[in-house]
Amino acid sequence: MTIRLEHICKSFGPVRVLEDVHLGFPERAFVTLVGPSGCGKTTLLRILAGLETATSGAIWHGTEKVSDLAPGKRDVAMVFQNYALYPHMDVGANIGYGLKVRGVPRDERERRVREVARVLEIEPLLARKPRQLSGGQRQRVALGRAMVRKPWLFLMDEPLSNLDAKLRVTMRGELKRFHLRLEATTVYVTHDQLEAMTMSDLIAVMDHGVVQQYATPAEIYNRPANVFVAGFIGSPPMNFIEGARLGGGEVAIPAGDRVVPVAASSLAAGADRTVRLGVRPQDVRIDGAAGVPGEVTLVQLVGSEKLVDLDLGAGVRVTAEVKADLPVEQGARVRVSLDPARLHLFDASSGRNLAA
Amino acid sequence: MNQLGFVRQTVAYVVLLAVTFLICFPLIWAFSTSIKAPKEVMATPPRLLPAEATSANYRNLITGKEQYFRADQAYVPTTAAPQHFVSWFTNSLIVSGASTLISIVISTLAAYSVTRFRYWGRRIVPYFSLLGYMIPSIVLVFPMFLVMAQLSLVNSLWSLTFGYVSITLPFCMWLLWAFFRGIPIELEEAAMIDGASRLRVFVDIVLPSAAPGIIAAAIFSLIVSWNDFLFARVFINSIENLPLTVGVMHFFEGTHVDWGLMMAAAVLMTVPMAILFMLMQRHLVAGFGAGAVKG
Numbered sequence: 288m289t290i291r292l293e294h295i296c297k298s299f300g301p302v303r304v305l306e307d308v309h310l311g312f313p314e315r316a317f318v319t320l321v322g323p324s325g326c327g328k329t330t331l332l333r334i335l336a337g338l339e340t341a342t343s344g345a346i347w348h349g350t351e352k353v354s355d356l357a358p359g360k361r362d363v364a365m366v367f368q369n370y371a372l373y374p375h376m377d378v379g380a381n382i383g384y385g386l387k388v389r390g391v392p393r394d395e396r397e398r399r400v401r402e403v404a405r406v407l408e409i410e411p412l413l414a415r416k417p418r419q420l421s422g423g424q425r426q427r428v429a430l431g432r433a434m435v436r437k438p439w440l441f442l443m444d445e446p447l448s449n450l451d452a453k454l455r456v457t458m459r460g461e462l463k464r465f466h467l468r469l470e471a472t473t474v475y476v477t478h479d480q481l482e483a484m485t486m487s488d489l490i491a492v493m494d495h496g497v498v499q500q501y502a503t504p505a506e507i508y509n510r511p512a513n514v515f516v517a518g519f520i521g522s523p524p525m526n527f528i529e530g531a532r533l534g535g536g537e538v539a540i541p542a543g544d545r546v547v548p549v550a551a552s553s554l555a556a557g558a559d560r561t562v563r564l565g566v567r568p569q570d571v572r573i574d575g576a577a578g579v580p581g582e583v584t585l586v587q588l589v590g591s592e593k594l595v596d597l598d599l600g601a602g603v604r605v606t607a608e609v610k611a612d613l614p615v616e617q618g619a620r621v622r623v624s625l626d627p628a629r630l631h632l633f634d635a636s637s638g639r640n641l642a643a
Numbered sequence: 644m645n646q647l648g649f650v651r652q653t654v655a656y657v658v659l660l661a662v663t664f665l666i667c668f669p670l671i672w673a674f675s676t677s678i679k680a681p682k683e684v685m686a687t688p689p690r691l692l693p694a695e696a697t698s699a700n701y702r703n704l705i706t707g708k709e710q711y712f713r714a715d716q717a718y719v720p721t722t723a724a725p726q727h728f729v730s731w732f733t734n735s736l737i738v739s740g741a742s743t744l745i746s747i748v749i750s751t752l753a754a755y756s757v758t759r760f761r762y763w764g765r766r767i768v769p770y771f772s773l774l775g776y777m778i779p780s781i782v783l784v785f786p787m788f789l790v791m792a793q794l795s796l797v798n799s800l801w802s803l804t805f806g807y808v809s810i811t812l813p814f815c816m817w818l819l820w821a822f823f824r825g826i827p828i829e830l831e832e833a834a835m836i837d838g839a840s841r842l843r844v845f846v847d848i849v850l851p852s853a854a855p856g857i858i859a860a861a862i863f864s865l866i867v868s869w870n871d872f873l874f875a876r877v878f879i880n881s882i883e884n885l886p887l888t889v890g891v892m893h894f895f896e897g898t899h900v901d902w903g904l905m906m907a908a909a910v911l912m913t914v915p916m917a918i919l920f921m922l923m924q925r926h927l928v929a930g931f932g933a934g935a936v937k938g
Contacts, residue, residue, distance in 0.1 A: 338832050359838035371829035375851040384847075385837035432837070 288349030289313055290440065290472060295344035297330055297496075304330050306496045308344070312474065312489070317466050319475045321483040322493035322519070328476045329444055331493075335474060336365050336442050348439065359388070364433035365442040369449065370425045372417035372432075378404075379413040382431040389436075403431045406468075423454050430462075434469060441466070441473040447482065459485060480520050484508065492516045514563060514638035517631055523568050523594060525631070526605040531564040533632060538564055540579065541601050547579070548627045562641065565631035568594065571607035571623060573615065578624030581605075586617055597623055670913065677701070677907035684902045700907035704728045728908060730883050731890035736915075738800050738886055739868040742807035746815050746864045749808075751857060754819035755849060759828070769820040772813040780810060784877050791878060802878040803886065807868035815860040822856030823849070858923055869916060887912050 290312040297305040304327045312318050320328040333339040335346065337358035346354040353361050364385075372381050380387075383400045391399075404410045407427045417425060426446065433441060446462070447455045463486050466473045477483055483490050484504045491501045492515070500512035511517035517525045532539040538547045547564075572578070573595060584604075585596040588611060595607045595615055605623070615621065632641040664671075671691070676684055677700050679693040705728065757765045787806055788797070796802040826849060834844045850857070875889040882893070891912070894905040 336832075336836055338835070358832070358835045359840070361836075363836065365833065365836050367829045367833060369827060369829055371827060371833040373830060373834070373848055373851075375854075384834065384839075388834075388838040388843065432833075436837075 288439075291347040292331075292335075293345045293347065295331065295334060295341045295346070297327070297334065297339065298342050304496050305334075305341070308496075308498055310491060310498065310501055312472050315470055315472055316488045317463070317473045317475065317486060318489045318491065319477060319483040319487040320491050320493060321477055321480060322499075324478060326493040327496040328478075328493050332365075332442050332444055332474060332476045335440065336363055337361050361440075362436070362438050363440040363442060364436055364438040366429045366433050366444065366446045368445040370417075370429040372425060372428055374417055377414050377416055378409065378420070378428050378431075381417065381428055382435050385432065385436045399435055400431075403435045406434075406465075407431050422450050423458065426450065426458060430465065434465070437469075437471075439471055441469065441471050443473065443475045445477055446475075447477070448479075462486065481522060484520065490520075492519060494519075510640065510642065511565075511631065512640055514565070514633050517565050517633070517640070521567055523606055523608065525565045525567050526571065527633075528564040528566075528603055528605070530635070531562050532560075533562045534559045538562070538630070538632070540564070540599065540603055547625050547630070561635045563633040563635050563638070565633060566605065566625045566629065568606045568608040570626040570629035571597075571605055572626065573597070573607050573609060573621045573623055574613060575622055575624050578622040581621055581623040583615055583617055583619045583621060586615060597621070599623060670910075673906040673909045673913075676902055677910050679903060681901075681903055700903045701911070703904060704907050704911065727882055727885070727890060727893075728911075731885055731887045732911070734800060734884060734890075735869060735886040735888075735912075738803045738807065739865050741800075742804045742811065742868045743861055743864040745804065745808050746811045747857060747861050750812055750815035750819050750860060751850075751853070753816050754823050755845065757820055758823040759831075769817050772820075773817045775813040776810070776817070780873050783809070784873055787874075788877050797878060798880050798884055800884065803868075803871075803874055806874040806878060807864070807871060811864040811867050815864055818860050818863070819853065819856050822853050826852045862920070862923060865919065866916065 292308055292310045292312075295305055295308040296303070308327075308331060310318075320331060322328050330339060334341050334354075337353075337356060337360075341354060344354070345352055373384065376384065379397075379400050382403060383396045386396045386399060400413070401410065404413055407430060409424060409427050409431065412420060412424060412428070417428065420428065426449075429446070443462070447458055450458060459482060462475075466486075475482075475486065487504055489501065490504055490507050492499045492507060494515050500507055500516045502510075502512075507516060507520050511520060511525075514527065518527070528540055530541045536548060540547065573581075573583075579599055581597040581599040583595055584598050585594075587594040587596075591611050592608050593611050593613065593615065595609055597605050597607060599605065607623070609615070633639060634641060675691055675693060678696045678698065680695060680697050680699075683690070683693055683695075754769075757768050784806075787809070791797045791802040791805070796805070830848050830852065831844050834848045835841075839847060870888060871886070872888045875886045879885050879889065882890070887908070891905060891908045894901055894908065
């Protein structure tokens with residue numbers, strides 16, 4: 288059954304934290320709420336869990352309205368950022384607590400706890416207390432506690448942010464595998480766009496309590512709805528050139544004489560206007576003979592790639608991501624070309640994508 | 644271990660032993676006096692170990708049969724102190740136990756309320772409560788006596804119980820407030836999502852997490868009420884209703900002071916608290932909550 292969030296608004300006193308959030312989660316989807324801190328993503332998750340009440344709006348699970356139910360009655364599960372394991376209970380009791388509260392008989396409880404522990408490979412830890420576990424193990428126990436009840440909705444609040452970088456990558460894969468195995472809808476909150484991109488079926492990019500775009504990762508990456516989404520998703524972030532003039536199938540970059548051809552698909556919004564030009568570092572090339580002249584101001588090696596900061600004059604600066612073996616020195620003068628098919632044109636005042 | 648390390652450790656132990664002995668000396672001396680025969684108590688030079696140990700003082704305290712109070716002796720005091728020792732002891736136990744129980748139950752609920760529920764004044768309550776604790780007992784005791792008189796509670800164990808609660812409750816509440824604030828709210832939220840009611844969350848999750856704080860508050864409350872002299876002196880005016888602290892003072896009756904008897908009483912008075920402390924001290928280490936969140 289699909290989950291629908293209808294016109295959710297939330298205010299804390301005079302502060303509006305969610306503005307008319309209207310989303311639908313398909314059954315068994317992995318949906319990520321992503322955005323900078325303070326964008327309202329955690330509040331939205333807590334409203335889904337029932338820990339906060341929306342000021343207005345409703346949540347539907349199929350035909351059942353769940354937004355009036357207490358957290359314990361919704362049959363959802365949540366993994367907290369700090370795991371929130373009960374410190375005085377051993378791992379087995381932690382995982383089984385939800386079943387115990389719901390009056391599941393001891394035999395069945397133990398069987399199900401053991402089963403979950405086997406899946407998560409934490410069976411040998413069942414008798415330990417949370418304080419005797421490593422970060423990764425605590426993470427698994429928290430997952431186990433959520434999994435054991437077989438909920439229809441899984442809520443995860445930045446579950447990887449307390450792990451070290453290496454473990455985070457491993458757990459990212461595991462979380463995705465657990466999701467596929469569980470056959471429940473997962474709503475995942477993160478501020479890390481990479482986590483959002485790699486794990487999700489659908490991403491809701493949020494800012495200032497408003498869903499800026501809700502689409503698949505590929506759609507969000509390739510056709511960002513506005514400047515905020517374009518700048519937030521993708522690493523290194525997209526380059527923006529302000530005050531570019533669109534006209535005659537070309538974009539004129541400020542300083543007049545620099546002109547970049549534009550692919551026909553980007554021209555839908557009509558010609559002759561001032562735009563904000565967006566281009567991802569991966570779509571900036573510096574190895575050709577054609578293009579606008581620029582000076583290399585900084586070169587950073589990141590493994591197989593190099594990040595090259597370029598000054599095109601008249602205050603226009605862009606970053607290019609190029610292969611690490613491309614010989615380029617700080618101070619060198621190069622020709623910079625932008626992939627015409629991969630340019631993003633945004634309305635200069637509203638920031639809306641002109642092609643969208 | 645090298646030679647220097649050994650010397651260092653030895654010196655450290657010697658110093659520690661010396662300090663420990665110094666601190667424990669009054670208790671050691673009290674015990675030593677309590678097992679001395681009367682003639683040896685005031686002997687010069689004083690001896691730490693009695694030449695012959697006797698349990699007479701303890702027997703007399705507990706059975707209440709003390710030779711001084713025999714009818715044929717000329718200097719029978721008007722108040723027959725040792726006969727009441729057991730009832731004083733019982734009174735102390737009852738009053739300390741009851742006031743601690745009341746204090747802990749109320750302060751736990753109150754502290755939880757001010758940490759977790761949102762209502763006007765919840766931030767200021769704990770500070771006011773601490774302020775209340777800072778008013779000296781001597782200022783409180785006489786107005787409270789008048790209140791007790793109006794309630795017809797004077798000379799009852801209830802007057803002491805309420806008196807002690809009024810002192811310990813504010814501090815216990817402040818202490819537990821600080822403790823509850825340290826319990827991550829996510830623990831409670833996790834339990835609620837697991838399906839537990841607010842009450843169940845309180846019992847299953849909050850109370851065990853706050854156990855070190857509750858034990859600390861209880862020990863504080865027990866010590867205050869067990870050791871109180873002032874309230875008992877003012878509120879109680881019949882010898883059989885006295886708690887130990889004021890009761891033992893009756894060994895000073897007249898010109899005669901029975902040091903042996905008094906020291907035996909002092910030892911018996913200290914023992915319950917000492918045992919309690921030894922049993923509880925490991926719970927006082929607040930490392931209990933470590934590992935609940937983050938790591």
